[in-house]
Amino acid sequence: MENFIISDILSKPYESGEKTNFQIPLLAPYVTETEEKYLQECIRSGWITSAGKFIELFEQKLKDFTHSPYVVAVSSGTAALHLALRAVGVEKDTLAILPNISFVASVNAVHYCDAEPIFVDINSATWQLDENLLLNFLENECFYTKEQTFHKATLKRISALVLVHNLGNLGNISAIQEICERFNIPLVEDAAEALGAFYKGRHAGTFGKVGILSFNGNKIVTTGGGGAVLTKDEHISKKVRHWANQAKISAEEYYHDEVGYNYRLPNPLAAIGVAQMEKIHFLLEKKKLTRDFYADILRGKAIWQETLADSQPNYWLFTALFENSHLIAQKLKENSIQTRKLWYPLNRLPMHQNCLYVQKNDFSWKVYEKSLSLPSSVGLQIQDLEKIAKVLEEGLDEKI
Known part of the structure; x- marks a missing residue:
């Protein structure tokens, strides 16, 4: 560790009111005086509902950063995906494909549409959806026309592929795009964790027909709760905004022409988002420095996600695989350091016991069993990292 050179910005203390039982939390938001200033402006102006200048400002900043032609801010990443x-x-009686490792919100949105999920195992190196398993499944267990693809066993239409960018890392998007085009399956990107991640110079969430972002309290940019829909299709952007309202x-009458949702983002939350986007490059730099720190002290002692040559992850949440992950987690907890395992594989959740799972080696379970997510807050101080490193070293030395 003594040979590791770390930027002095890591000595900047937490500036967050987040309450936690842990001295070093897993992911705490990073807020400064700017967020407070913009919130005060909302309150003093009276614009504290789902209208106000900060909503448009926030959407514009997201457009500028992601280069998505259309952005619609909504109340959560889950709402955006729905x-x-x-x-x-x-829709009802259709199928949607997604990776077997993801936060449950990804599949919940599929259920909201009364559709049925198909889970595909992850690549053992990148922990993203395995495109080879996907292709084999579509070629051998499905049939397709010029416009649609159907599952042979159920005769149900495959209505979407939900490509989740797990932990802000990216898989082989080009290959998955080609597969979706060949089989006429709409590509929807769940980039909830991937703000600031790029593939071949393009931002995550801008490759599919639609993409989404999340601004939950643990994300790189947070609004406390919120999300956004990204698309290059003007018609889709108008429909999404219409449904969300x-x-x-x-504007004068309560006349509604179809079923909609209360998915609007309030102006005060958008104000926080504007303040957060003003320091996005700083936030991303801190994430990379934290990742580099962990990579340095754990090299040869743990395994983490592989980064493809064309990918630029955002290093949102550093997660590694340890042979004795349970022991290390307990050791860190005893020292008031918060950790989490990766998400429980979706196919093993009780509501999915009858859903199709495409796999050969079930890497999802292997990765889950050994996984441990380590503190990755932007506000981590150098003394926090040194403490984590010391406890990790002690845990790694313990026999299983």
């Missing part, structure tokens, strides 16, 4: 799936035609078509 709207995105509905926009591409995910209860499908109300008149």
Whole structure:
């Protein structure tokens, strides 16, 4: 560790009011005086509902950063994904494909559309959806026309592929794009964790027909709760905005032309988002420095996600595989350092016991069993990292 050179910005203390039982939390938001200033402006102006200048400002900053032609800010990443799936035609009696490792919100949005999920195992190196398993499944267990693909066993239409960018890392997007085009399956990107991640110079969430972002309290940029829909399709952007506003078509009358949702983002939350986006490059730099720190002290002692040559991850949450992950987690907990395992594989959740799982070696379970996510807050101080390193070293020396 003594040979590791770390930027002095890591000595900057937490500036967060987040309450936690741990001295070093897993992921705490990083807020400064700017967020407070913009919130005060909302309160003093009276614009504290789902209208106000900060909503448009926030959407514009997201457009500028991601280069997505259209951005619609909504109340959560889950709401954004629900709207995105509905926009591409995910509906009752259809199937949607997604990786078996993801936060449960990814599949919950599929259920909201009354569709059924198909889970595909992850690549053992990148922990992203395995495109080879996907291709084999579509070629051998499905049939397709010029417009649609159907699952042979159920005759149900495959209405979307939900490509989740796990932990802000990216898989082989080019290969998955080609597969989706060949089989006429709409590509929806769940980039909830991937703000600031790029593939071949393009931002995550801008490759599919629709993409989404999340601004939950643990994300790199947070609004406390919030999300956004990204698309290059103007028609989709208008439909999404319409649905998110209860499908109300008149400013003067309560007239609604279809089923809508209360998915609007309040102006105060957008104000926080504007302040956060003003320091996005700083936040991303801190994430990379933290990742480099862990990579240095754990090299040869643990395994973490492989980064493809064309990918630029955002290093949102550093997660590694340890042979004695349970022991190390307990050791860190005893020292008031918070950790988490990766998400429980979706196919093993009780509501999915009858869902199709495409796999050969079940890497999802192997990765889950050994996984441990380590503190990755932007506000980590150098003394925090030194403490984590010391406890990790002690845990790694312990026999299983």
